[in-house]
Structure formats: structure tokens, C-alpha cells
Amino acid sequence: MTQQYSIPTLLPPRLAHELSIVRQAGQCSRSDLHRQMDCRKNTIGQDVATLIQMGLLREGALHVKPRGRPSVHLEIDPQQRHVLGLSITPGQVNCERYNLLGQAMGTAKNVSASDPSTLIPTARKLLKKMITPQTLFTGLAIPGTLDLSDRKILFSSAWPDGKQVSLKPLDKVTDGLLAIDNLTNALATRWLLEHATWPKNDHLIIFISDGMLGATLLVDGHPLKGCVVSSNELGHTRLPVRTPLCYCGQEGCLERIFSTPYYKQLGGKGKLTTALTKHEHCEALGQMTEHLAMGLSNAVNFCRPTHVTLMTDLPAIEPYMDHLIQQIRNRLLREFANRVQMHLWTEPQPQPAANGAALALAHLYFPNVSDS
Numbered sequence: 062m063t064q065q066y067s068i069p070t071l072l073p074p075r076l077a078h079e080l081s082i083v084r085q086a087g088q089c090s091r092s093d094l095h096r097q098m099d100c101r102k103n104t105i106g107q108d109v110a111t112l113i114q115m116g117l118l119r120e121g122a123l124h125v126k127p128r129g130r131p132s133v134h135l136e137i138d139p140q141q142r143h144v145l146g147l148s149i150t151p152g153q154v155n156c157e158r159y160n161l162l163g164q165a166m167g168t169a170k171n172v173s174a175s176d177p178s179t180l181i182p183t184a185r186k187l188l189k190k191m192i193t194p195q196t197l198f199t200g201l202a203i204p205g206t207l208d209l210s211d212r213k214i215l216f217s218s219a220w221p222d223g224k225q226v227s228l229k230p231l232d233k234v235t236d237g238l239l240a241i242d243n244l245t246n247a248l249a250t251r252w253l254l255e256h257a258t259w260p261k262n263d264h265l266i267i268f269i270s271d272g273m274l275g276a277t278l279l280v281d282g283h284p285l286k287g288c289v290v291s292s293n294e295l296g297h298t299r300l301p302v303r304t305p306l307c308y309c310g311q312e313g314c315l316e317r318i319f320s321t322p323y324y325k326q327l328g329g330k331g332k333l334t335t336a337l338t339k340h341e342h343c344e345a346l347g348q349m350t351e352h353l354a355m356g357l358s359n360a361v362n363f364c365r366p367t368h369v370t371l372m373t374d375l376p377a378i379e380p381y382m383d384h385l386i387q388q389i390r391n392r393l394l395r396e397f398a399n400r401v402q403m404h405l406w407t408e409p410q411p412q413p414a415a416n417g418a419a420l421a422l423a424h425l426y427f428p429n430v431s432d433s
């Protein structure tokens with residue numbers, strides 16, 4: 062029987078919660094922390110000392126109040142420690158350092174690797190170069206289906222030959238301080254870091270890009286995972302249409318439907334990404350959108366979440382995405398359509414390594430989310 066793989070926890074839950082409160086507030090005093098945490102003042106004082114000593118918090122400017130003693134405000138230390146974000150996508154490995162506020166530190170390494178068998182060795186080499194004693198943790202985002210207990214990729218668009226790939230060489234080089242997740246779960250984690258403190262809602266987050274489509278379901282704020290992680294592979298939900306063959310071995314997968322090759326097969330001209338920015342939709346795009354809306358509305362009707370967010374990294378397609386949301390809404394069960402809240406999130410920082418960094422940061426700030 063395989064054991065569920067567990068990665069070391071960076072901080073005890075109370076310290077992670079305190080750190081998360083400071084991150085959300087931007088700046089706060091020890092008294093503010095005491096008011097929000099259910100523990101004694103002395104405990105807060107000791108915790109803050111530990112977090113400062115670890116290089117995670119620092120003392121900011123002195124705040125002078127109209128009455129009472131001036132207080133020292135605490136803030137996340139953006140200089141001393143960092144996390145590494147690693148991303149493996151078809152033909153590309155990206156690695157970058159991010160400070161604890163999630164800001165890139167200007168050290169991006171992007172390497173093309175057209176031979177899939179060189180992707181893991183390339184990632185390993187990059188990590189060796191980028192890891193320093195100040196590195197807290199590393200996060201790796203990969204598209205496809207992963208077996209985290211055995212630390213391997215079962216199938217992924219980055220390895221179109223369908224072979225399983227071991228991720229253990231990357232565990233070794235990071236001393237096991239490596240959080241790995243499916244790309245869509247990593248994107249959902251970025252959404253959580255940017256939008257929520259201790260998220261509680263049931264939320265379906267769907268990511269779409271040219272030739273890529275995935276979804277993750279947050280139940281009570283936690284990404285829903287099994288021992289095999291494929292983040293609810295919505296991209297491989299199939300419709301009875303003839304598309305180019307998917308790397309999963311089938312035709313008609315939603316992520317093949319929303320792709321330039323299928324758009325061209327339907328008679329579309331130029332790139333799908335360009336057609337999406339146009340005001341008028343051609344017939345090919347209309348047909349494609351119809352299939353896509355059908356597949357996505359099936360998922361929404363089935364899960365019935367409180368919130369649905371459509372995410373994309375494609376620039377300048379907000380009007381198209383609004384149209385798609387309307388098309389999905391039109392196909393929802395009537396009672397449910399009145400109460401589901403639908404949102405759009407255009408990915409603000411398309412550097413792929415940011416997705417890996419989000420996994421590492423979530424491990425620091427939301428250990429309950431990243432360990433679920």
C-alpha cells in the first residue's frame with residue numbers, strides 16, 4: 062500500500078496564522094495581533110520574536126498615536142528570505158526567486174528544452190543554481206495528473222509520449238522542501254493568496270488558455286485532492302466532436318476544443334488568441350464557444366459551488382470571457398443560476414514560475430490549505 066507523501070511543515074499553525082494576519086494587514090502591531098489571536102500577550106511576544114529571528118517578520122516604523130505610547134508596527138520581511146517558484150510546461154522550465162510578499166526578485170531563469178527527457182535534469186540544474194541558505198521552500202507547478210505519494214507524473218502535456226516521470230531527483234536537490242501540485246491547483250492557490258485570508262467558500266476555479274483547460278474545486282477553502290492529483294481534470298471531459306488527438310489518447314477533450322488547431326479545423330483564420338480579442342466572432346469561434354460553454358456549464362451544474370471564477374492568462378480577451386460567462390449562465394439549472402456568483406480573473410503576472418512560488422508561499426501562510 063502506498064503512503065500519502067507529506068512534506069515538512071514550515072511553521073506550526075499558530076505562527077502561520079500570525080504571519081498570515083500580518084501579510085493581509087500590511088502592517089500591524091503586537092496588540093493588533095493579540096486582539097485577533099486567541100492567546101496570551103506573552104505568547105504573541107514570543108511568537109513575534111521567533112518570526113523575526115527566522116527572517117520572516119521585521120519591525121517597521123514607529124507609529125505615534127494621539128494618546129498612549131507609540132507602537133512598533135510589524136511587517137513581512139521582504140528581503141531576508143525567499144521561496145523558489147519552479148514551473149515545467151511543454152518545452153520550458155522556468156525558475157525564479159520570490160520574496161515573502163510574492164514579488165519576483167528579478168532572477169528569472171527560463172530554459173527551453175524541446176526534448177521532454179531533458180526537462181527534469183534541466184529543472185534539477187536550475188534548482189541547484191538558485192537554492193541558497195536563504196531559500197525557505199520551493200514550489201513546483203506541472204500540468205497533468207500527478208501521483209504525489211510516489212512522487213511521479215502519470216501523464217502530462219509536457220511529456221506527450223505518455224511515459225511516467227519520476228520527480229524524486231527534484232526532492233533530492235531541495236532536501237524534500239518541495240511542494241508539488243498540478244498547474245491548475247497552483248493557479249487556484251495564487252488566487253487564494255491574492256483574494257482571501259482564511260478562505261471558506263465552495264468555489265470552482267476554471268483556468269483556460271490556448272490548448273490548456275483545468276479546474277480546481279475549493280471546498281470550504283481547501284483544494285480538493287486525492288492521492289492522485291489531477292485537479293479535477295476538466296480539460297479531459299469529452300464531447301462527441303472530432304478534434305485533433307489529445308495527449309490523453311482521446312478526441313473531443315475540452316482542452317483540445319479550446320485550441321488553435323481545432324479553431325483552424327473549424328475553418329478559423331489565424332491564431333485563436335487573436336480571434337478572441339476581436340469584437341465580432343467568426344463562425345468557427347462561435348461553434349467552439351458553444352462546445353466550451355456546454356462542457357463548463359455541465360461542470361458548474363454538477364458541482365453547484367457558491368462561486369465560479371474563470372481565469373485566463375490570455376491578454377485583452379475580457380469581452381470574450383464576459384460573453385463566455387453569459388453563455389455558461391444561460392445553460393445553468395434555473396434555480397441555481399440565480400444564486401451562483403461568477404467572476405473573471407485575468408492572470409496579472411503571466412511568469413509561469415509564479416505558479417510554483419504560490420505553492421511555496423501557501424505552504425508558509427496557509428499550511429492547512431496546502432496540506433489538505
Ligand SMILES: [Zn+2]
Nearest residue numbers: 297307309314
Ligand atoms: Zn484529453
